Amino acid sequence: MTHQDEGAAVPRRGRPRSADLDRAVIAATxxxxxxxxxxxxxxxAVAGRAGVGRPAVYRRWPTKDHLVVSALIETVPPLRVPDTGEVLRDLEEFAVEFALRLAGSPVGPVAIAVLAEAGRRPDLAEMLRLQYLRPRDTVITDLIERALAEGRLNKNLEAGTVRDLVFGPPVYHWLVTGMLTGNVARTLVEAAIAALQIPAGADGRSDGGA
Amino acid sequence: MTHQDEGAAVPRRGRPRSADLDRAVIAATxxxxxxxxxxxxxxxAVAGRAGVGRPAVYRRWPTKDHLVVSALIETVPPLRVPDTGEVLRDLEEFAVEFALRLAGSPVGPVAIAVLAEAGRRPDLAEMLRLQYLRPRDTVITDLIERALAEGRLNKNLEAGTVRDLVFGPPVYHWLVTGMLTGNVARTLVEAAIAALQIPAGADGRSDGGA
Amino acid sequence: MTHQDEGAAVPRRGRPRSADLDRAVIAATxxxxxxxxxxxxxxxAVAGRAGVGRPAVYRRWPTKDHLVVSALIETVPPLRVPDTGEVLRDLEEFAVEFALRLAGSPVGPVAIAVLAEAGRRPDLAEMLRLQYLRPRDTVITDLIERALAEGRLNKNLEAGTVRDLVFGPPVYHWLVTGMLTGNVARTLVEAAIAALQIPAGADGRSDGGA
Amino acid sequence: MTHQDEGAAVPRRGRPRSADLDRAVIAATxxxxxxxxxxxxxxxAVAGRAGVGRPAVYRRWPTKDHLVVSALIETVPPLRVPDTGEVLRDLEEFAVEFALRLAGSPVGPVAIAVLAEAGRRPDLAEMLRLQYLRPRDTVITDLIERALAEGRLNKNLEAGTVRDLVFGPPVYHWLVTGMLTGNVARTLVEAAIAALQIPAGADGRSDGGA
DNA sequence: CAGTAAACGAGACGGTACGTCCCGTCTTCGC
DNA sequence: GCGAAGACGGGACGTACCGTCTCGTTTACTG
Known part of the structure; x- marks a missing residue:
C-alpha cells in the first residue's frame, strides 16, 4: 500500500504503475x-535490491520513513486474538505473545526507531498511528472491552488504561534491559491483570488522602 | 565523560586533551x-557549532551514537527521589515525574532512538545501559527496596518487576499515543501501585491453575 | 576531451554527460x-570555481593529474608552423617561438611538473605523450622531414635527433637558469641548426680517433 | 645541511640540536x-620513518620543498669529471654520464618536479640554484672553459651556451620520450660537440641571408 | 490500431556528510 | 631549552547517498 490513496476517481492516463514493483520494493525494504x-x-540499496530505479521508489514514497512505515504495515500483520472462552486468559496470552514478538523479531527495534523519529515528524506520526498502531490496537481494545463487559475487570477503568497497564510492563522491561524472556513477560502480565480485578477502593492512596 | 576511561594511572605523553573542548562538543550535541x-x-554540524575541528570529535567518540550517549549521560541527570516519609507516595510521585519528563522533554525521543539503535549494536547497548540506565535505575530500585522492606508492597515481588509494573504503563502510553498528560500518568501509576499491595493469592490465575 | 573516448558506437543509457560541464571544469582548471x-x-577548488559538484569532476577524471593533462591538451594548441619558403628559417623561427612560449607562459612549469609526475605513473605518461606531446611533435617532425628531403640538413640524421638538438638547448637553458630571453633562444637555435648542416665526417671525434 | 646558517657566532643556549637527527631526516626523505x-x-611520513617528531623537522626546514632540496643536495654528489687528456672526449663522456644518471635514477623526476615548483617560488628557486645547480654547473663550466682555452671549440661561444648545446639535447630527449639509452645520449652529445668545432662563418644562415 | 502519456531503467546532476589524512602550530612532559 | 608525543583548528581527500533531472525505452490506455 503506497502512501497516496486517490479514491480511484481519476482515470490516470499513461502507463499505470506496476503493482509488482510496489511489492518488490517493500520486500527489499x-x-x-x-x-x-x-x-x-x-x-x-532498496532500489538496487528490488531491481528498480531510484525514481520509481521516490514516485511512491516521499521519504525513507514513509517507505519503512509502509513496509511495517505490509509486513507485520495484526496478531490473531486467541479465543479460549476465558477472556482474561485470552488477554494474558495475547499480551505475552505480543511482547515476545516485538522483542524477538528483527523488526522490533525498527518499529521503535520509527516511533522515535515520529516524535519529531507529525505527518509520519499520523501515518504510523493511523495505519499501523490503530488497527493493531483495535484488536486489543476489543478484547479488553469484552472483558469489561463480562465484568471480569474493574469497571471503572477505560480500555486504553487497561491496555497500558497490561502491555506496558513487558515492553518497558524489554526496552530497559534489552531482553525479554517468556517467564518475565508472563510474570509481569499476570501481575498486571491481577491488579485489574481489584475493586475500586483498595487503592493504596485511599488511606493517605490526596 | 568521554568513552575511554583509563584509570588515571598512565602519565599520557604528548599534549593532553582539552576538557573545555569535551564540554563544548557535548553542549553543541x-x-x-x-x-x-x-x-x-x-x-x-556538532563540530562546527562547538568551534572545533571534526577530527577532534572523532578522537573522542568513534561514532555519532557514542557521542549522543555521552551527551545523554552528561545532560540528563538522575531524577531526585522525593522523600515525604510515605514511601509509596514517593514512588508514585517519582514515577509520574519520570514519565512526564521523558515525554515532555526534547531528549525523550532521542533516548528512544538510541535505545532502538542499541538493539543492533552491542557495544553501544552496553555503554548505554552501564552509564545511562543503570545509575538512574539504581535510584528507582533503592526506593522500591525500601517500600518492600517496609512491607508496603507484596513481598513476593522483585524490585525489577515492580519497576516494570509501575513505570511501564505511562511510558507505553506515551510511545503508543505520542502524548502523556499528568492525569493519565497519575492514573496509570496509581492503578499499578494499587495492584502491588494485593497479598499473593488474590491473583486472577490462582483459581485457574498454571 | 575527457579521458574516456569510446568510439561513439555505444548508445549510452541513462542521462548523458553534459559537455558544457566538461568545458566549465577545464576552464576552471x-x-x-x-x-x-x-x-x-x-x-x-576547481569544482567550486566551475560551479560543479566534486563527484562530477571525479566522474570524468580519476585524478588531479588526468584533469591537468586534459586541461593542457585543451588549452595549449599546437603551434602554427611558419612557412616562408626557407625551410631552415622556418625551423629556426618555430624552435625559438616554441621555447619562448614554454618559458613565458604560466603553463610551462605546469607541463614540466606533470612530466615529472608522469615519470612515476605509466598511465599518465601514456596519456600525456599520446594526446599532448605526440600531436605537437608531429608538427615539428614534419617540418624537419621537409628540411631533410630538401637536402638542407645532414642526411644521416633522424628527425628525432634533429628535434632534440634544436629544441633541447633553449629548453635546457630555461630549466637550469629559470629564464629564457629571445636573444639566448635564438643564439642557441642558430648554433644548433648550423651544426646540422655539417656534412658527415666533420665529426669532432673523426680526427681524435676512437 | 639545514637551511639556516648562522655563522657559528651565536653560542645558542639550551640543548643543542642533534646532528644525527638531521642525517636521519634526510635519509628518510x-x-x-x-x-x-x-x-x-x-x-x-618522513618524520615517522626517521623516528622523529614532526616539529623537529619543521624546526629545520620550513617547507617540504626546502627539505627535498636539502635532500637532493646531500644525496646527489657532483659528478666526477673525467680527465683523459683529451678535453673534448672528457666533455663527451661527462655529458653522456650526466644525462644517463639523471634519466636512470629515481631522483631524476624528483629534481624535475622541484625545478617545476621552483618556477613559482622564487625563494625555493634561489636555494635550488645556489646550492644544487651552481656547484654542479661549475664543474661543467670549468671543463668547457678548458676546452675553449685549448682552442678545441669555436672561440666565439660562451661556456653557458656550450653547456646548453651539449647537455640540452639528451635531457630534452629524456623529458619528451621518457627514455634515454646510452646510444641515443652519445649520438646527441657527439653531434652537438661536432657543431662546436665549426669555425664561425660556416653558419647555416650566412648563405641564406637575414 | 495508431498515438500518446506516463512509468520505467539508467545514470548524471549539484549537494552534503562521511571518516581519514595531513597540514603547520601548540602544549605538555622528560631529558 | 631541545626533543618526543600528540592534541589542536583547519582543509582536502575520495566515497556514498541524497533527491532531482534528463535520457531512451516500454507499456497500457484512448481516441
Missing part, C-alpha cells in the same frame, strides 16, 4: 531492514 | 539534538 | 593552474 | 622520495 537495520537503510 | 533531532544530527 | 600553480591545485 | 615520489611525500 524488509530484507534490508532485517540485515542492516533502520539507520543503515538506504533508498539506493 | 545537545543543542543540535534539541533543534534538529537525532536522525538529522551530524558530526560536522 | 586552467584558471586555478595559472593563479595557484600545479602543486596548490585542488579538485575542490 | 630520500627513501620516501624514491619509494613514493615527490608528490606523495609527506612531512609526517
Amino acid at each position: 524488509v530484507e534490508v531492514l532485517i540485515e542492516q537495520g533502520y539507520a543503515a537503510l538506504t533508498i539506493e | 545537545v543543542e543540535v539534538l534539541i533543534e534538529q533531532g537525532y536522525a538529522a544530527l551530524t558530526i560536522e | 586552467v584558471e586555478v593552474l595559472i593563479e595557484q600553480g600545479y602543486a596548490a591545485l585542488t579538485i575542490e | 630520500v627513501e620516501v622520495l624514491i619509494e613514493q615520489g615527490y608528490a606523495a611525500l609527506t612531512i609526517e
Whole structure:
C-alpha cells in the first residue's frame, strides 16, 4: 500500500504503475531492514535490491520513513486474538505473545526507531498511528472491552488504561534491559491483570488522602 | 565523560586533551539534538557549532551514537527521589515525574532512538545501559527496596518487576499515543501501585491453575 | 576531451554527460593552474570555481593529474608552423617561438611538473605523450622531414635527433637558469641548426680517433 | 645541511640540536622520495620513518620543498669529471654520464618536479640554484672553459651556451620520450660537440641571408 | 490500431556528510 | 631549552547517498 490513496476517481492516463514493483520494493525494504537495520537503510540499496530505479521508489514514497512505515504495515500483520472462552486468559496470552514478538523479531527495534523519529515528524506520526498502531490496537481494545463487559475487570477503568497497564510492563522491561524472556513477560502480565480485578477502593492512596 | 576511561594511572605523553573542548562538543550535541533531532544530527554540524575541528570529535567518540550517549549521560541527570516519609507516595510521585519528563522533554525521543539503535549494536547497548540506565535505575530500585522492606508492597515481588509494573504503563502510553498528560500518568501509576499491595493469592490465575 | 573516448558506437543509457560541464571544469582548471600553480591545485577548488559538484569532476577524471593533462591538451594548441619558403628559417623561427612560449607562459612549469609526475605513473605518461606531446611533435617532425628531403640538413640524421638538438638547448637553458630571453633562444637555435648542416665526417671525434 | 646558517657566532643556549637527527631526516626523505615520489611525500611520513617528531623537522626546514632540496643536495654528489687528456672526449663522456644518471635514477623526476615548483617560488628557486645547480654547473663550466682555452671549440661561444648545446639535447630527449639509452645520449652529445668545432662563418644562415 | 502519456531503467546532476589524512602550530612532559 | 608525543583548528581527500533531472525505452490506455 503506497502512501497516496486517490479514491480511484481519476482515470490516470499513461502507463499505470506496476503493482509488482510496489511489492518488490517493500520486500527489499524488509530484507534490508532485517540485515542492516533502520539507520543503515538506504533508498539506493532498496532500489538496487528490488531491481528498480531510484525514481520509481521516490514516485511512491516521499521519504525513507514513509517507505519503512509502509513496509511495517505490509509486513507485520495484526496478531490473531486467541479465543479460549476465558477472556482474561485470552488477554494474558495475547499480551505475552505480543511482547515476545516485538522483542524477538528483527523488526522490533525498527518499529521503535520509527516511533522515535515520529516524535519529531507529525505527518509520519499520523501515518504510523493511523495505519499501523490503530488497527493493531483495535484488536486489543476489543478484547479488553469484552472483558469489561463480562465484568471480569474493574469497571471503572477505560480500555486504553487497561491496555497500558497490561502491555506496558513487558515492553518497558524489554526496552530497559534489552531482553525479554517468556517467564518475565508472563510474570509481569499476570501481575498486571491481577491488579485489574481489584475493586475500586483498595487503592493504596485511599488511606493517605490526596 | 568521554568513552575511554583509563584509570588515571598512565602519565599520557604528548599534549593532553582539552576538557573545555569535551564540554563544548557535548553542549553543541545537545543543542543540535534539541533543534534538529537525532536522525538529522551530524558530526560536522556538532563540530562546527562547538568551534572545533571534526577530527577532534572523532578522537573522542568513534561514532555519532557514542557521542549522543555521552551527551545523554552528561545532560540528563538522575531524577531526585522525593522523600515525604510515605514511601509509596514517593514512588508514585517519582514515577509520574519520570514519565512526564521523558515525554515532555526534547531528549525523550532521542533516548528512544538510541535505545532502538542499541538493539543492533552491542557495544553501544552496553555503554548505554552501564552509564545511562543503570545509575538512574539504581535510584528507582533503592526506593522500591525500601517500600518492600517496609512491607508496603507484596513481598513476593522483585524490585525489577515492580519497576516494570509501575513505570511501564505511562511510558507505553506515551510511545503508543505520542502524548502523556499528568492525569493519565497519575492514573496509570496509581492503578499499578494499587495492584502491588494485593497479598499473593488474590491473583486472577490462582483459581485457574498454571 | 575527457579521458574516456569510446568510439561513439555505444548508445549510452541513462542521462548523458553534459559537455558544457566538461568545458566549465577545464576552464576552471586552467584558471586555478595559472593563479595557484600545479602543486596548490585542488579538485575542490576547481569544482567550486566551475560551479560543479566534486563527484562530477571525479566522474570524468580519476585524478588531479588526468584533469591537468586534459586541461593542457585543451588549452595549449599546437603551434602554427611558419612557412616562408626557407625551410631552415622556418625551423629556426618555430624552435625559438616554441621555447619562448614554454618559458613565458604560466603553463610551462605546469607541463614540466606533470612530466615529472608522469615519470612515476605509466598511465599518465601514456596519456600525456599520446594526446599532448605526440600531436605537437608531429608538427615539428614534419617540418624537419621537409628540411631533410630538401637536402638542407645532414642526411644521416633522424628527425628525432634533429628535434632534440634544436629544441633541447633553449629548453635546457630555461630549466637550469629559470629564464629564457629571445636573444639566448635564438643564439642557441642558430648554433644548433648550423651544426646540422655539417656534412658527415666533420665529426669532432673523426680526427681524435676512437 | 639545514637551511639556516648562522655563522657559528651565536653560542645558542639550551640543548643543542642533534646532528644525527638531521642525517636521519634526510635519509628518510630520500627513501620516501624514491619509494613514493615527490608528490606523495609527506612531512609526517618522513618524520615517522626517521623516528622523529614532526616539529623537529619543521624546526629545520620550513617547507617540504626546502627539505627535498636539502635532500637532493646531500644525496646527489657532483659528478666526477673525467680527465683523459683529451678535453673534448672528457666533455663527451661527462655529458653522456650526466644525462644517463639523471634519466636512470629515481631522483631524476624528483629534481624535475622541484625545478617545476621552483618556477613559482622564487625563494625555493634561489636555494635550488645556489646550492644544487651552481656547484654542479661549475664543474661543467670549468671543463668547457678548458676546452675553449685549448682552442678545441669555436672561440666565439660562451661556456653557458656550450653547456646548453651539449647537455640540452639528451635531457630534452629524456623529458619528451621518457627514455634515454646510452646510444641515443652519445649520438646527441657527439653531434652537438661536432657543431662546436665549426669555425664561425660556416653558419647555416650566412648563405641564406637575414 | 495508431498515438500518446506516463512509468520505467539508467545514470548524471549539484549537494552534503562521511571518516581519514595531513597540514603547520601548540602544549605538555622528560631529558 | 631541545626533543618526543600528540592534541589542536583547519582543509582536502575520495566515497556514498541524497533527491532531482534528463535520457531512451516500454507499456497500457484512448481516441
